[in-house]
Amino acid sequence: MLVSNLLVASRCLALVGLLSGAACCGKAEKPKAISAAEVGNPVKESDLTTVTITPEAEKRLGIKTVAIKTDNVRATREVGGEIQAVPGQAITIVAPVQGTLRGGAGITAGQRVRQGQTLYQLVPLPAERDLLTLDxxxxxxxxxxxxxxxxxxxxxxxxxDRAGSVRARDDARADVALAQRALADARARQGALNGNTGGGQALPIKAPLSGVVQRVTVAPGSLVTANTVLVELAALNKVWVRVPLFVGDLRRLSKQAVTVRPLNGGASRQGQPVEAPLLGATAGTGTADVFYEIDNADEAFRPGERVAVDVALGNAAPGATNGATGAPTSTAALTVPAAALLYDATGGQWVYVRTAPRQYTRQRVEVQRAVGDQIVISRGVKAGAEVVTDGAAELFGTEFGGSH
Structure with missing residues (x-):
């Protein structure tokens, strides 16, 4: 009886152990997570951007490289500016006397004129008190x-009839000549009043300087009074750039040349600071105007044109006032030539780095700003790497099938 009870007890213990083990195994197993999407054969971006070309192709593409270097780049700020004529170099031409304009049909706004060029012919009219007695x-x-x-x-x-003298006849001829001249003058004055200036003596209206016609206010054949504005001229051999700056930056403004760049991507020029008062302060925007002068002998810039200006900033000098005197500051930064930078269809910025002979890897970079013909890179490449300048666009086309 005792033996049979022990067998029953041992079987119960074994059953309890099996059940507890099964329960423990069930708690250890977790259901497998199901992903919403799966990417087959994932490839890194760097594995798609290496181009290997033959020596002949490298020569044909004209590939050249430069080493990325660390330069001391001065602190600048890109702001907008507006081209203006130099004060005193914009002239308004007025009619010296009242009269009728002749010629000037080809004078239009934007036309270039040279100094001494005749713009109009002005046929003077009699004084106003004489106009009533013309008839x-x-x-x-x-x-x-x-x-x-x-x-x-x-x-x-x-x-x-031998009853008169030769002297009397000559005197009569002289009187006729004087009367004919007086009648011709009266007819010329009457014709000028009626718009017929063919018989009058005209005064030439000439350009006092070489420049560009800014505005035309009269038409040929018009009757004008004295001091009527005819045209406005502006000399453009030198122009000013008006730059509105935040007043907080005036104390950091460096008294050095600035870089002026057209918005259409043309060649940049240097602008020299002008010792002029700070005009045009705007309380609403917190800005004040600063002026720079640039050479414009080829008249590439026109008054009213908008430009980009790279202004150098420095540390505010102690006790500096408006028009500050702080020296320009500079920081070390990685720079590459502007020719090395490429843009893809989405605006991504890239350069090609030579990683081996005839092997070029496209690397994404982050551009901080442009300084002249150099691009400051904040991330993406390291100093000493060789980037492609000449032939970068051709490599880009070769990689994506646009060049063969």
């Missing part, structure tokens, strides 16, 4: 001519 003067001159002609005929008849 009366015309009739009087006509009558005087008729009387002088009658006297001449009478003197010639008397001389033919």
């Amino acid at each position: 009366q003067g015309m009739a009087q001159s006509r009558t005087q001519l008729q009387v002088a002609q009658a006297r001449l005929r009478r003197a010639e008849e008397l001389l033919a």
Whole structure:
């Protein structure tokens, strides 16, 4: 009886152990996570950007490389500016007397003129008090001519009958000539008043300087009074750039040349600071205007044109006032030539780095800013790496099948 009880107890213990073991195994197993999407054969970006070319292709593409270097780049800020004519070099031409304009049909805004070029011919009119007597003067001159002609005929008849003298005939001829001249002048004045300037003596209106026509206010053939504005000229051999700067930056503004760049990507030029008062302060925007002068002998810049200006900033000098005197500051940064930078269809910025002979790897970079013809790189490449300048675009086309 005792033996049978022990067998039953041992079987129960074994069963409890099996059940507890099964329970423990069930708790250890976790269901496998199911991913919402799976990517087959994932490839890193760097594995897709290496181009290996033959020596012949390298020569044909004209590939050249430069080493990335660390330069001391001065602290600059890119701001917008506006081209203006230099004060005193913009001239308004006015009519010296009242009269009728002749010529000037080809004078239009934007046209270049040279110093001494005749812009208009001005036929003067009589004074205003004489305009009321033009008709009366015309009739009087006509009558005087008729009387002088009658006297001449009478003197010639008397001389033919030997009853007159040669002197009397000559005097009569002189009177006729004077009367004819007076009548011609009266007709010219009357014609000028009516717009017919063919017979009048005209005054030339010439350009006092070489420049560009800014504005035309009259039309050929117009009647103008004295001091009427005819045209406005601006000399463009030198121009100013008006730069509105945040007033907080004025104390850091360096008294050095700035770089002026057209917005269409043309060649940049240096602008020299102008010792001019700070004008045009705007309380609403917290800005004040600073001016720079640039050479413009080829008239590449026009008044009113918008440009980009790279202004050098420095540390504020102790006790500096508006128009500050701080020296420019500079920081060490990685730079590459602008020709090495490429853009993809989404605006991504890339360079090609030579990783082995005739092997070039496209690497993504982050551009901080441009300084002249150099690009400051904040991340993506290391100093000493060789980047492609000449032939970078051709490599880009070769990689994506656009070049063969």
